[in-house]
Amino acid sequence: xxxxxxxxxxxxxxxxxxxxxxxxxxxxxxxxxxxxxxxxxxxxxxxxxxxxxxxxxxxxxxxxxxxxxxxxxxxxxxxxxxxxxxxxxxxxxx
Numbered sequence: 001x002x003x004x005x006x007x008x009x010x011x012x013x014x015x016x017x018x019x020x021x022x023x024x025x026x027x028x029x030x031x032x033x034x035x036x037x038x039x040x041x042x043x044x045x046x047x048x049x050x051x052x053x054x055x056x057x058x059x060x061x062x063x064x065x066x067x068x069x070x071x072x073x074x075x076x077x078x079x080x081x082x083x084x085x086x087x088x089x090x091x092x093x094x
Contacts, residue, residue, distance in 0.1 A: 035068070037061070043057075
């Protein structure tokens with residue numbers, strides 16, 4: 001089964017400031033990197049009936065996590081280490 005993506009979708013998940021926030025919005029507001037996965041019905045259905053497909057999805061999620069979230073934290077922790085041990089970074093906030 002082939003899937004496609006709308007590269008210019010109508011987005012409606014970002015609510016006003018004083019209303020409920022998604023888990024991703026809450027995470028990023030406190031500096032924690034986050035990602036949100038949206039799967040349309042056709043993909044969810046395929047996941048329930050095709051073990052190869054769900055393994056491929058899981059592999060992609062793992063690669064995204066390792067390549068973005070893990071790398072972010074490695075860089076963030078390195079920056080915090082340099083910041084706490086160096087006069088060069090005085091006055092710079094993360």
